[in-house]
Amino acid sequence: MDSLRVMVYDPAAQPSPVAVEDGPLPRHLALSAPTPSPVRGNARFTFALPASGAVRLELFDLAGRHVATLAEGTLAAGR
16 A cells, blocks of 8 residues: 545534444544555555544555545444
8 A cells, every 4th residue: 555545524424433343442543554564466454433424445556546445435433
């Protein structure tokens, strides 16, 4: 992954958080480092949302060109 754009929306306008797994909700927006490292082919990473809301996770190359949209839509809070 060469670049990450995080867009934050007004949490007051979003529905109440809903957990998608056991345990407490994350307190902050978080993105894990891709694995394996170095990447040769497919990479895997996780992200955590402190509140449900609209999400668009995009991948860009070093030149700033859009490579892929990895997630888009309304997602629940959690990992």
